[in-house]
Amino acid sequence: MKSEALVVNYQTIDVEKYIPLVTKIVKQMNIKESSIIGHDDLISLGILGLIDAIKRYDHKKNASFETYARMRIKGSIIDELRKVGVVSRDKMSRVKMYYKSKEELAQQLLREPNDNELCDYMGIELKELNQIFQTLHYLSFTSLDEVIYDGEESKLTLQETLEDKQSVNAVVKLEKFDQYEELKQAIEKLNIREQQILQFYYVEELGVQEMSEILEISISRVSQIHGKALANLRQHLKQA
Numbered sequence: 001m002k003s004e005a006l007v008v009n010y011q012t013i014d015v016e017k018y019i020p021l022v023t024k025i026v027k028q029m030n031i032k033e034s035s036i037i038g039h040d041d042l043i044s045l046g047i048l049g050l051i052d053a054i055k056r057y058d059h060k061k062n063a064s065f066e067t068y069a070r071m072r073i074k075g076s077i078i079d080e081l082r083k084v085g086v087v088s089r090d091k092m093s094r095v096k097m098y099y100k101s102k103e104e105l106a107q108q109l110l111r112e113p114n115d116n117e118l119c120d121y122m123g124i125e126l127k128e129l130n131q132i133f134q135t136l137h138y139l140s141f142t143s144l145d146e147v148i149y150d151g152e153e154s155k156l157t158l159q160e161t162l163e164d165k166q167s168v169n170a171v172v173k174l175e176k177f178d179q180y181e182e183l184k185q186a187i188e189k190l191n192i193r194e195q196q197i198l199q200f201y202y203v204e205e206l207g208v209q210e211m212s213e214i215l216e217i218s219i220s221r222v223s224q225i226h227g228k229a230l231a232n233l234r235q236h237l238k239q240a
Contacts, residue, residue: 014054015047018069022046025073028201030208030219031138037084042077049076081138091135097122098132102235112235133227134220140230186236194229201226 026042053072057065101122105113119126187195196215200206212219 015050018050018066019047021066021069022050022073024205024207025070026077027207027209028205029074029077029138030223031077031081037080041080045077045080046073049073052076078138091131094128094132095135095139098129098231099234102231103238106235130220130224133224133231136227136230137223140226182237183233186233189236190229190232193225194232197222197225198229 022043023046026039026046029042031037031042049072050069053065053069056072057068059065098118102113102118105118105121109117113121115126115129119129122129187198190198193215197211200211200214206214208219208222211222215222217225
């Protein structure tokens, strides 16, 4: 009985310790509240993901607990968002159509198409294209591999590459080096604003609201640029 109480206390302490992490992730994700799901619901879902992380975490198999917990917290929230239609099957089909259209048009033009050209080719309005970028923004919460590596498991994270400034070549493992170089070069092909968003989001871990204030653009525009940056990364990596 005493040992059971200790386990409960241990888990309670851990949950309380990482509640600020849940709050930070929910803020960073910047999911619009609706009549279906509100801010408190998102926090509750994040806490469920945190508890799941505590139960499943194995320090011998997983990275640091915080890294593992982030994945579980975001996963718990995104699973629910999918259920209520934030990332619906229709939205996923539009993402696939976007990728296909961009590739076809790039082959025709022998260069990267701009947004207006893509809209004309796809027969959609710019507003609809921005909604596709918004979907990519949401998808990135659970799996960047799904967004930029076409579902293949990567050996290197986007955060690892963005954090590199001078010393990564000396410490990066040999088996990661080729992929590191490809991803680094792909990031350098993005425009300055897209690079800024990725730096803020994955390295400095700023929320969308904070980025909006720093860059003096709307919150929805931040999400759209983030989604577009990931889509462009995917395209550059496929061409590498």
